[in-house]
Amino acid sequence: MGACSIPVRALVCSSLVLFAAACSGADSRSTAAFTADGQVIAMGGGEGGPSNACFSCHGLDGLGDGVSVPRLAGLDAGYLQKQLEDYADRLRDDATMYEAARWLDDDDRRAVAAWYAALPALSATSAATVQLSVPAIAAIGGAMLLAEPITPRLLLASAAILGGIALTIRKKG
Ligand code: HEC
Secondary structure (H helix, E strand, O other), rough: OOOHHHHHHHHHHHHHHHHHHHHOOOOOOOOOOOOOHHHHHHHOOHHHHHOOHHHOOOOOOOOOOOOOOOOOOOOOHHHHHHHHHHHHOOOOOHHHHHHHHHHOHHEEEHHHHHHHHHOOOOOOOHHHHHHHHHHHHHHHHHOOOOOOOOHHHHHHHHHHHHHHHHHHHHOOO
């Protein structure tokens, strides 16, 4: 029994890991069309060169810095594109964004806007944090599906893991 319960447990664990990975990648806006071009501009700045690479200010996850650089991830593509046009035309006046936007043509703006619109609204930190719950879920699954004993130690460990996750997510928003 002891020998055969290990593969079952491993199976339960791996399916939970895959499930959690699938969940953290899920995003309601991911149906928006985006091309690799948008990502290239976001990471490389397009014609404007690396000093205008969007990620260098707006962050790899497009969440901005929460102070002076706004979040782009998950915003409406049409809105983002319009802002880029307005910066480039100086209708929206900002020296930094004028410099970043003026190098982009219509296709570039559409592509980079679609990229940020499609970037998961869930931050990388939240996604990573949620995945930390897997051991606790797997242990609870083991107790429920395989009748493994629920020890005070397991309860304490699970409570600590889940509590830590709750704190992180509440802080990050
Ligand atoms: C040097 C830093 C920097 C770079 C590089 C940069 N941005 Fe920005 N971005 C800013 C700042 C600061 C603002 C806020 C400006 C304002 O108050 O209007 C902003 C605002 C924006 C906005 C308006 C958001 C809103 O909610 O209205 C968009 C869209 C945007 N940036 C897209 C981009 C794109 C796309 C790129 C890359 C091509 C880029 N940014 C590169 C700093 C930067």
